Amino acid sequence: MNWKRLLTESRAEINEFLENRFETSDLNFTNFYLWSFSENIEYAIQDDVLYIRGYYEGKEYYFAPISRERNQKKIIDAVKWIKNQNGKLVFIPEEYAQFLEDDFELKEERDSFDYIYSREDLAFLKGRKFSSKKNKVNKFIKTYEYTYEKISDINIEEVRAFQQKWSENRKEDEIILSETLGIEGVLNNYEKLKLRGGVLKVDNRIVAYAIGEKLTENMGVVHIEKGDFEYMGSYQMINMLLAREEFPDVEFLNREDDFGSLGLREAKLSYQPIKFLKKYSI
Numbered sequence: 001m002n003w004k005r006l007l008t009e010s011r012a013e014i015n016e017f018l019e020n021r022f023e024t025s026d027l028n029f030t031n032f033y034l035w036s037f038s039e040n041i042e043y044a045i046q047d048d049v050l051y052i053r054g055y056y057e058g059k060e061y062y063f064a065p066i067s068r069e070r071n072q073k074k075i076i077d078a079v080k081w082i083k084n085q086n087g088k089l090v091f092i093p094e095e096y097a098q099f100l101e102d103d104f105e106l107k108e109e110r111d112s113f114d115y116i117y118s119r120e121d122l123a124f125l126k127g128r129k130f131s132s133k134k135n136k137v138n139k140f141i142k143t144y145e146y147t148y149e150k151i152s153d154i155n156i157e158e159v160r161a162f163q164q165k166w167s168e169n170r171k172e173d174e175i176i177l178s179e180t181l182g183i184e185g186v187l188n189n190y191e192k193l194k195l196r197g198g199v200l201k202v203d204n205r206i207v208a209y210a211i212g213e214k215l216t217e218n219m220g221v222v223h224i225e226k227g228d229f230e231y232m233g234s235y236q237m238i239n240m241l242l243a244r245e246e247f248p249d250v251e252f253l254n255r256e257d258d259f260g261s262l263g264l265r266e267a268k269l270s271y272q273p274i275k276f277l278k279k280y281s282i
Contacts, residue, residue: 001051006032006041008189014043017050017066023219024277025114025256026063026091030186030193030213030223037185038178049078053087060085064092072099079104079282089282097280106280111260114277115268117253119220122243122271129272133236140233144202148241151190151197151211159199160187162206166226175259183224186211196220196246200227200238207231208238212246212253220247221254239271 004010011029018028025031032041032052039054048071052063065078079100082089090112097106120126125134140146149155167180186193190211197211208227215221222242227234243253254277258265 001044001046003042003044003053006036006043006052008033008192010043011192013045014050017068020216021066022093023114023116023216023252023254024091024093024279025215025221025223025254026112026279027066027093028213028215028221030195032063033189033193034182034186034223035178037181047074049074051078051082060087062087062089064089064096076100076103083282090279092280092282094278094280097278100282104282106282109279109281112257112279112281114257114279115255115271115273116219116275116277117255117271117273119243119247119250119253121274122239122253123247124244125240133240133271136233136236137240140231140237143233144231146207146237147201147204148245149199149201150245151195151199151209153191155199155206156187156190158206159197159209160184162199162209163187163226166228186224195223196242197224198238198242198245200234200241202231208234210238210242212242214247214250215254218251219254220250220252222256225255 014029022028035041035054039056041052041054044051048068050066054061062082065075065082067074075096079089092100092106100106121130125137151159163180163183167176170176195211195213197209199206200208210222210225212220212222225238227238247253255268258268
């Protein structure tokens with residue numbers, strides 16, 4: 001099989017298999033690209049099937065293979081080929097599990113479940129269930145003179161500087177170090193990747209930013225969200241403003257998984273997800 005390193009130039013070729021197809025956060029080009037810097041993501045196309053593999057902690061893994069025509073037999077054959085390479089498959093979406101379970105032993109991976117929210121819930125925080133979030137937003141509004149800007153070539157350098165400062169105090173966390181490498185690559189290619197994002201500023205200085213994109217006709221995804229904890233409510237504000245300003249054309253937002261972090265899980269559950277997208281491994 002002819003494996004190639006995943007680069008920004010690979011986007012058009014790979015999106016022939018992915019575009020407007022999957023609601024999960026893993027099976028999209030930006031996600032592959034973000035983690036390609038730390039996990040050496042590669043891809044190959046054979047018999048109209050897209051294969052994606054990477055290396056985590058020295059071990060090879062594969063994403064679910066994708067058939068151009070959604071041919072289940074081709075996907076099953078591709079999974080068999082991967083199994084013959086002693087490869088582990090990860091982030092298998094539930095729609096695949098339904099036709100793979102007869103031939104393979106699938107393991108449900110709770111740490112990889114995507115959190116799905118109503119875009120309107122995140123954008124307006126209506127109702128008693130969001131009262132604590134709304135209180136933090138209101139306190140932020142009363143405390144600070146703030147502005148919101150779309151991310152563009154005018155402020156991208158400020159975003160890069162904020163991200164570098166944000167990651168400086170977290171250098172002991174290997175996952176954050178890996179993510180930071182990918183975020184730098186994403187920021188360097190922001191326009192090419194056709195992303196949507198915004199920054200929250202206080203006194204003309206960034207205190208939070210977030211970046212996402214549209215996955216399908218009715219689903220957006222938030223890939224990156226960073227804030228300064230010294231500004232109480234900065235995370236709640238950027239979460240609300242991104243949903244309100246950047247995703248008026250979708251009904252749902254995918255805020256990705258919690259990676260097994262209890263703190264992240266608690267935070268994502270507190271936003272009242274309307275459902276989870278289950279994922280499996282083989």
